[in-house]
Amino acid sequence: MKDLFEKIYKDKGPLGKWASHAEGYFVFPKLEGEISNRMKFQGKDVITWSINDYLGLANHPQVRKADADAAKQYGSAYPMGARMMSGHTDLHEKLQSELAAFVNKEGAYLLNFGYQGILSTIDALVSKNDIIVYDVDAHACIIDGVRLHMGKRFTYKHNDVVSLEKNLERATKMAQQTGGGILVISEGVFGMRGEQGRLKEIVELKKKYKFRFLVDDAHGFGTLGKTGAGAGEEQGVQDGIDVYFATFAKSMASTGAFIAADQEIIDYLKYNLRSQMFAKSLQMQLVVGALKRLEMLKTMPELKEKLWENVNALQSGLKKRGFDIGTTQSCVTPVYLKGSIPEAMSLVKDLRENYGIFCSIVVYPVIPKGLILLRLIPTATHTLEDVTETLNAFDAIRDRLNNGTYKRLSAAVMASMEDK
Numbered sequence: 571m572k573d574l575f576e577k578i579y580k581d582k583g584p585l586g587k588w589a590s591h592a593e594g595y596f597v598f599p600k601l602e603g604e605i606s607n608r609m610k611f612q613g614k615d616v617i618t619w620s621i622n623d624y625l626g627l628a629n630h631p632q633v634r635k636a637d638a639d640a641a642k643q644y645g646s647a648y649p650m651g652a653r654m655m656s657g658h659t660d661l662h663e664k665l666q667s668e669l670a671a672f673v674n675k676e677g678a679y680l681l682n683f684g685y686q687g688i689l690s691t692i693d694a695l696v697s698k699n700d701i702i703v704y705d706v707d708a709h710a711c712i713i714d715g716v717r718l719h720m721g722k723r724f725t726y727k728h729n730d731v732v733s734l735e736k737n738l739e740r741a742t743k744m745a746q747q748t749g750g751g752i753l754v755i756s757e758g759v760f761g762m763r764g765e766q767g768r769l770k771e772i773v774e775l776k777k778k779y780k781f782r783f784l785v786d787d788a789h790g791f792g793t794l795g796k797t798g799a800g801a802g803e804e805q806g807v808q809d810g811i812d813v814y815f816a817t818f819a820k821s822m823a824s825t826g827a828f829i830a831a832d833q834e835i836i837d838y839l840k841y842n843l844r845s846q847m848f849a850k851s852l853q854m855q856l857v858v859g860a861l862k863r864l865e866m867l868k869t870m871p872e873l874k875e876k877l878w879e880n881v882n883a884l885q886s887g888l889k890k891r892g893f894d895i896g897t898t899q900s901c902v903t904p905v906y907l908k909g910s911i912p913e914a915m916s917l918v919k920d921l922r923e924n925y926g927i928f929c930s931i932v933v934y935p936v937i938p939k940g941l942i943l944l945r946l947i948p949t950a951t952h953t954l955e956d957v958t959e960t961l962n963a964f965d966a967i968r969d970r971l972n973n974g975t976y977k978r979l980s981a982a983v984m985a986s987m988e989d990k
């Protein structure tokens with residue numbers, strides 16, 4: 571009989587197999603210093619374009635003070651136990667009602683983490699006779715939530731409403747046989763390429779098909795819509811979203827998440843959401859911190875304005891200089907270049923070492939072979955000088971990519987990685 575660990579000793583997994591080349595640099599890099607537009611990477615100053623601190627709250631003095639005061643008052647243990655047993659407080663309820671009001675829903679419920687929370691929400695919403703129809707490019711937390719489902723599921727082509735409709739027809743027929751209902755899931759903003767989910771068209775389909783709609787608005791919350799209530803507000807269809815989800819990990823610059831819906835649905839989830847029923851309550855420090863952040867989201871529109879000033883400067887600057895930034899409709903700014911994985915590695919090394927630009931890099935298999943995706947996340951802490959410096963650096967690296975510099979350097983990069 572095989573040892574369970576045998577496969578692990580042989581194969582570290584699709585990403586893990588690159589560990590010896592990439593760890594500490596391309597993956598698991600250590601950014602140091604206070605969270606802001608400029609931090610340190612391996613002792614060098616870099617402009618950071620890889621942190622989802624959209625509104626610049628992470629290191630805002632008011633937020634730092636609120637977090638520190640809450641830590642002093644409550645420590646990091648209080649309250650102990652799950653919400654249902656002993657971990658419930660007035661402040662948890664207050665945060666829930668404020669979040670619900672902000673996103674225009676009757677009720678909300680707190681989640682300890684976005685990933686586990688949405689997974690558990692999907693699990694609680696469907697039973698085995700129900701059918702899930704979801705975007706093929708959905709975030710891992712949605713895919714893993716769907717994996718828990720014992721019944722049928724269909725994917726539709728990414729952001730393709732025709733494909734969604736085809737699958738809704740299939741799902742409707744199937745639901746008539748099983749006696750179940752249909753749950754459609756999209757993201758409000760797709761975090762890799764920045765397109766908004768086609769929420770308006772999806773909600774429109776409710777006139778023809780009977781389904782409930784769950785939206786993961788991790789990147790839309792705080793950044794889109796007149797008040798910052800997200801992609802549903804931006805597209806004028808918040809009412810058509812039956813269950814709205816957002817995490818605190820991005821605009822709110824913290825940990826935790828929430829779902830918002832009609833009160834009756836929230837009341838059901840409160841008693842059926844396994845990730846919350848069987849896990850310790852969100853600690854008070856995070857609850858108090860989230861209340862402060864939400865107040866700032868509501869009362870400081872200048873943060874979102876500054877964010878968008880930077881987004882517009884970066885995206886229009888890149889376009890003007892002829893870069894392909896795909897079809898983004900959000901702050902997420904992808905830059906597509908052509909090249910191999912070793913070229914991508916030496917290009918990123920050049921960006922970091924010689925131009926002081928730190929951004930995330932995505933390559934095959936996440937995107938098609940031969941493409942390099944550099945992903946930039948503007949925040950309210952960036953300055954227009956940061957944008958200009960970055961645009962100039964991008965011009966330079968594109969020239970070097972086109973004249974074959976990275977092809978030549980990539981062999982050396984691989985060798986130096988191996989030496990580490």
Ligand SMILES: Cc1ncc(COP(=O)(O)O)c(C=O)c1O
Binds near residue numbers: 686757
């Ligand atoms: C689209 C999306 N959904 C959910 C999550 C998970 O949220 P959390 O970090 O709170 O677990 C993320 C990542 O943060 C995300 O990008």
